[in-house]
Amino acid sequence: xxxxLTAGVGLKPxxxxxxxxxxxxxxxxxxxxxxYMVDGGPRxxxxxxxRAVHPLSLHGVALSLAGASDPDARHxxxxxxxxxxxxxxxxxxHLAWSQWGGVYRPDLLPVPRTSEAxxxxxxxxxxxxxxxxxxxxxxxxxHYLAFEQHEFGEIEFLAEIARRSGCALLLDVNNxxxxxxxxxxxxxxxxxxVPGELVAEVHLAGHSTDPLQGPRLLIDxxxxxxxxxxxxxxxxxxxxxxxxxxxxxxxxxxPSFDELMAERARAHDVLAAARLPETA
Amino acid sequence: MRSxxxxxxxxxxARALLAPQRVAGTDAAIDRLAAQPGFAVYRNTxxxxxxxxxxxxxxxVARLVGEEWFRAAAAVFAHHALPQHPxxxxxxxxxxxxxxxxxxxxxxxxLADVARLDRLWSEAHVAADAPVLDxxxxxxxxxxxxxxxxxxxxxxxxWRWFEQAPIHAIWSRNRACDGEIGELAWRGEGxxxxxxxxxxxxxxxGRAGAxxxxxxxxxxxIHGAVVVALDVDEHADFSALISQLLAAGAFSALGRRDxxx
Numbered sequence: 099x100x101x102x103l104t105a106g107v108g109l110k111p112x113x114x115x116x117x118x119x120x121x122x123x124x125x126x127x128x129x130x131x132x133x134y135m136v137d138g139g140p141r142x143x144x145x146x147x148x149r150a151v152h153p154l155s156l157h158g159v160a161l162s163l164a165g166a167s168d169p170d171a172r173h174x175x176x177x178x179x180x181x182x183x184x185x186x187x188x189x190x191x192h193l194a195w196s197q198w199g200g201v202y203r204p205d206l207l208p209v210p211r212t213s214e215a216x217x218x219x220x221x222x223x224x225x226x227x228x229x230x231x232x233x234x235x236x237x238x239x240x241h242y243l244a245f246e247q248h249e250f251g252e253i254e255f256l257a258e259i260a261r262r263s264g265c266a267l268l269l270d271v272n273n274x275x276x277x278x279x280x281x282x283x284x285x286x287x288x289x290x291x292v293p294g295e296l297v298a299e300v301h302l303a304g305h306s307t308d309p310l311q312g313p314r315l316l317i318d319x320x321x322x323x324x325x326x327x328x329x330x331x332x333x334x335x336x337x338x339x340x341x342x343x344x345x346x347x348x349x350x351x352x353p354s355f356d357e358l359m360a361e362r363a364r365a366h367d368v369l370a371a372a373r374l375p376e377t378a
Numbered sequence: 379m380r381s382x383x384x385x386x387x388x389x390x391x392a393r394a395l396l397a398p399q400r401v402a403g404t405d406a407a408i409d410r411l412a413a414q415p416g417f418a419v420y421r422n423t424x425x426x427x428x429x430x431x432x433x434x435x436x437x438x439v440a441r442l443v444g445e446e447w448f449r450a451a452a453a454v455f456a457h458h459a460l461p462q463h464p465x466x467x468x469x470x471x472x473x474x475x476x477x478x479x480x481x482x483x484x485x486x487x488x489l490a491d492v493a494r495l496d497r498l499w500s501e502a503h504v505a506a507d508a509p510v511l512d513x514x515x516x517x518x519x520x521x522x523x524x525x526x527x528x529x530x531x532x533x534x535x536x537w538r539w540f541e542q543a544p545i546h547a548i549w550s551r552n553r554a555c556d557g558e559i560g561e562l563a564w565r566g567e568g569x570x571x572x573x574x575x576x577x578x579x580x581x582x583x584g585r586a587g588a589x590x591x592x593x594x595x596x597x598x599x600i601h602g603a604v605v606v607a608l609d610v611d612e613h614a615d616f617s618a619l620i621s622q623l624l625a626a627g628a629f630s631a632l633g634r635r636d637x638x639x
Contacts, residue, residue: 132464139505202461204423204428204461218384241416242414315415315419
């Protein structure tokens, strides 16, 4: 568990200069490694400059760990090269698939939670951790579909993957909120049931309502500030499990760096308050 | 699900993502998933991801045709050519070829070539870093050495000659957000893109310059490349051309000719 990291921010090219110059206590930055899988050029130079002054997290979106095939060998090699070069504090991926049949779909596609899928994800996480020579964290997805094929509950499934593969969990609190809204169930009960010792990182993001379905279908759109209900779930989580590196994620409707840092400060304060009893 | 059903599930789910809505597939369980309102979230996200990537990779095309037209055309392209791997910076290598045969683009015959320059910019942006050849090293060469030495193109250098239209001028005006649309001299014009230090640079390139760089890339000696380029344009000023190319950072090193002659 990395206790020196408090709250971090998803790093966007528009904010590179301010991110580099900012020195807030416990600050770190997260990027999608897919955007840096290049032979050379300014992107890698920017990331080097950020890494020189801040801890970094690599949050993959495309390893397709829930796919019915091995992780793409070329993609895994490029990820390994970035891990070696940038020595990130955190590395994470998703319980999702995207690559199949020689095609990549830019989304995090859902998987039925079956025994077969469990064995497949465990094997794929194992391959990934073996190649990267480190533990990764696996993120819970946002759900939009009710599956009749599930054999496991989500927490049970994730915990079993972690137990068998040795991976950690990345708990996305907004995904829990969105999924509970869309499929029914209590987000608070989910948050209370997650095994705290497995959580290595937490994500917070904004969501939106589906333009056709309205509030009964929420989209994990990362295009708005973190919602009040998600902050409440986050505070509930941290009060129970203690401080964890927490990311403010924003991918669309990008606000100013200062606005993101204001949200980041709120998460930092929650973490600092949770840490007080340890240091008292 | 029975064992080995995961692959069948993905196959059917992937097919349903691109199928017209409310068209039944071959898998009843997938049809029931695709009938839920939430299935559209996946359809939309996949298409949006592809279209956003194309718009990011082809900004001059997008500015020429407008966002609405661009996104409609990009959706047609994406539907038939999803990315083959997750590095979306590389997505749409065949977009220019697609535009050539895309009927609504017929009124803009230069659009595909503008797309080619957007693509060359992306390639230059992510190509490997390398030192730039010092012009003094070339200035020091004598006539006999010019017949043995070759100029090695920089890994970031990209160039192309366009016979039909002033593509570099059209492209650069639309690539810059504040591009001026003034009088254009309507003649063929090529482009050279380089990335000697941080950002990608570009300049117009004549027919002889493009032929010279092609010959250098093909392994010709400096002398041999000049001969090739003179064939294309007998009035070319090679002293000025080579100075321009060196100043732009088009070469990374001097090598020995390797064209087997």
